Amino acid sequence: MKILTSAIAIAASLYGAQALAWEATEGRPFEGQTVNVLAVKSSQFEAHEARLAEFEEATGIDVVYDYVPFPNMKEALTTEMVAGGDYDVVSVMDQWVHSLQMLMEPIGPGIEAQGTDLSDFPAAHLRHGMLDGELIGLPVRGHVQLMFYRTDILEKAGVTPPQTWEEMVTVAKAIQENTDAAGVALPYGKLNGQNLMVWMNLLWGNGGDLFDADGNAIFNSAEGVAATETYISYLTEEEIVPAGSAVFVEQDAVTSFKQGNSAMLPVWWWVRSQLSDPEQSTLTADQIGFTALPSVAGADRTTFTNTWIFGVTAESDNKDAATEFLGWLTDPALERDVLMDPDLSEVVAVHMSNLTDAEVNERWGGMHQAAADALATADGVEFGDNWPRIVLILETAISSLASGEATDVKAVLDAAAEDIAAIR
């Protein structure tokens, strides 16, 4: 299943109208209860927390947030799954859902009672809240990939934003010839599969895929080898990335861009909120442009997606109150309020009604419509139970090639395929 063109996604993108707003359950039946939330550290979720007064007043439910930095989030969720009982609501990244399935409680009937309009979620995000046909979480944070670039540097180099990966090499070299910046910041280092997030677009763009319908690895096909060679060549042959990129994780690449050392950055769109933040970036808003992620010449555009769902824990003693909270948290009006807050730079949206909203797009320069378009053709991966181990094998393979520890791309991918097949 390469291109996700579900009827829901198309219908939702055409719908464009504001979904129904959340309303508290009549009679405040959960008054006095406390909902404990375990969330990954994110300014978006902090913005939600700052708006809790409205929910708490309407329902009488107290909500307490605990944040964990991303690198430690999986361990925190694992502890909660094994030891259990401390949290009622958790945020889980899409790739972890299957391996943390014992943590989550089905919420279908409860969410239906909340009046949540599931059709307002892009299918590419909503699918990650489904497990064995049951709804176990709702998307609250969802990402597509965009290519951010320095408008001033590209202008100085006399080039325009690339539309294909091939053009990206030409543009990057022109930048390096005319300025002091590196052409493009890319991650090749190991951290939760971050060095796979651009690589997979090249894989799909070259006509390859990770697995076939029977679950056998096919990333070591001729197409997969070509895609991998291309990705590695940016570092080893074309030399259009910063020195040290072989161990860059995503945040290193973002930092390189923010510090003015790289001119282009293919990354998740949420990063936009920090690119012109004066507390962490040397850049101003007018120096930053964006375009869709490049495609392989002659091929359809693809983008990998990343989704964070919020769900109710199986060990929660306050499941109904937690579901009530989820209903409020996934209200598109809440999301829109954060998007339009002039004191914030939050761009993340998972509701089609907001992605296609004219005022939202006016504020963010059309980025959300671009995201909606990308979501319509977004590719997905079936994250099974063994996905964490598969990620480790694949990211190690990419890292080995990037560092020069190994040079034969075919041999490395074949070895990775064997290791994956040998997973018990």
Place this chain on the structure above:
Amino acid sequence: MKDRLLPYWLLIPAFIIVLATTIYPLAYSFITSFRAWDLTKSRRPEGFVGLDNYIYATGESQFLNSLWVTFIFVITSVILTVILAMALALLLRRKGPMHTFTRIILILPFAMSPALIGVSYRFMFNPEFGVIANGLGAVFPALQGVPWLADPNLAMGILVLTDVWHWTPYMTFMCLGGLASIPRETEEAARIDGASNLRIIFGIILPQMRGVILVMAVLKTIFALKMFDQVVTLTGGGPGTSTETLAYFIFNVGFRWFDMGYASALAWILTAIMMFISIWYVRMLLSERKMATA
């Protein structure tokens, strides 16, 4: 009667704590190592699989790689730490305000969290803005822009460097204690006889420090075998698998792959290695004492 039993009663709280925090987890993990346990499917261990987890390890390339990486790391970090600690101790054993001040600040690396050390060195060796990377590049232009942590050999070297930097102060103080116990008369007699400093060090001091050096080497070996924090924050086991030590591999197996049975077996393999080293050390120490009293 009451007086005779009182010491045992007073020991009970400590024994309970040790039982709960050490004995029980050890026993539980040992039993788990003989069971299959996929944490994504069950909160409790599943059926017994005998030695399957141990046999699987012997044929798994990642485990064998982690053993080799650990061996390289341990050998280099132990040798460098012992030599550096001994050298520093010889320099610092004299009295004086500068020596006292140096001894005080020497403790700082050891007081730092290993995870923080890893993060700090990762930043310092960043080719774009790292102070060490750019400092070396300023002094030696050929080193400008070198991707220190991107090269498998250099990454291992920096990992060893962080570990040596962290543990040398502790070992130096051990050496200082050992040097203080050496009778000064033997050194003075050697000087009077015209022995050079180097001759005194290698002929008189080091032989008398043999026991201390042995303790240092064994302790440092055990600490190096367990080292984990710096791998997580400095290299993530990369580039590739070039710095994936056994401790880090066990963490991945248990907490990323959720294969708790296999992780328990690997942990016991590591424990067996440390026990072997400890037993070997005790035998060496006992044989030395026998020779000394004979």
